[in-house]
Amino acid sequence: MEVSVLIPAAGNGERLGLGPKAFLRVGGRTLLEWALAAFPEAAEVLVALPPGQSPPQGLRAAFLEGGRTRQESVARLLEAASLPLVLVHDVARPFVSQSLVERVLRATQAQGAAAPVLPVPDTLIRSEGGAYGSVLPREALRLVQTPQGFFTALLREAHAYARKRGISATDDAQLVQALGYPVALVEGERTAFKITYPEDLVLAEALARAWNGSPQAR
Numbered sequence: 001m002e003v004s005v006l007i008p009a010a011g012n013g014e015r016l017g018l019g020p021k022a023f024l025r026v027g028g029r030t031l032l033e034w035a036l037a038a039f040p041e042a043a044e045v046l047v048a049l050p051p052g053q054s055p056p057q058g059l060r061a062a063f064l065e066g067g068r069t070r071q072e073s074v075a076r077l078l079e080a081a082s083l084p085l086v087l088v089h090d091v092a093r094p095f096v097s098q099s100l101v102e103r104v105l106r107a108t109q110a111q112g113a114a115a116p117v118l119p120v121p122d123t124l125i126r127s128e129g130g131a132y133g134s135v136l137p138r139e140a141l142r143l144v145q146t147p148q149g150f151f152t153a154l155l156r157e158a159h160a161y162a163r164k165r166g167i168s169a170t171d172d173a174q175l176v177q178a179l180g181y182p183v184a185l186v187e188g189e190r191t192a193f194k195i196t197y198p199e200d201l202v203l204a205e206a207l208a209r210a211w212n213g214s215p216q217a218r
């Protein structure tokens with residue numbers, strides 16, 4: 001797979017409160033190990049770690065120091081990427097199937113930028129003064145996941161544009177979109193959820209047991 005996998009893993013996991021997520025263990029391995037296992041055929045894997053963190057030994061990846069925000073961490077990873085395609089994947093999403101990676105990669109090759117998305121299952125409202133406010137039509141709304149794929153040159157341009165204009169974003173597709181370039185959508189996966197809050201860890205532990213024994217997942 002002639003692609004650079006970029007893993008922003010430099011966050012402090014503040015909402016979870018258990019330190020940097022990269023080193024958090026789920027089902028007997030760290031979230032960083034889970035993330036690497038999702039890309040067994042990647043020609044290059046680059047990981048941004050929290051400043052001052054010494055890189056773990058024995059992993060098939062190169063390490064660099066992340067920035068103050070996710071966007072800065074990805075910008076640094078992008079500088080180091082040496083292949084024409086990149087897949088950017090949050091370390092906080094351990095359960096990524098091979099078919100999801102393939103879908104994202106195919107759409108990226110065809111269209112230059114791709115992100116996995118899911119429909120929103122719950123009713124969405126605006127909270128107004130702490131009370132149940134107006135309902136938001138959810139048909140066109142999507143939850144955005146990673147891995148997201150891009151032509152490396154395009155994502156570099158999008159990051160440079162954002163830096164110049166002071167745009168900050170929580171994912172990379174947003175920056176490409178802000179540049180005026182369309183991002184293709186592919187079907188995401190419920191299991192590729194981001195471990196953000198303590199309850200997510202309980203779900204992840206349970207899923208890790210099923211995942212390890214699931215041949216189609218890996």
Ligand code: CTP
Pocket residue numbers: 007008009010011012013014015016020021048066067068069070071073074089090091092194195196
């Ligand atoms: N990230 C990063 N560099 C930062 C901040 C975040 O590389 N300065 C990464 C995280 O490691 C994670 C991804 O961005 O893989 C998504 O972030 P999130 O779920 O918000 O993780 P944290 O920032 O670690 O958590 P929190 O916001 O609760 O502190």
Ligand code: MG
Pocket residue numbers: 011
């Ligand atoms: Mg964060």
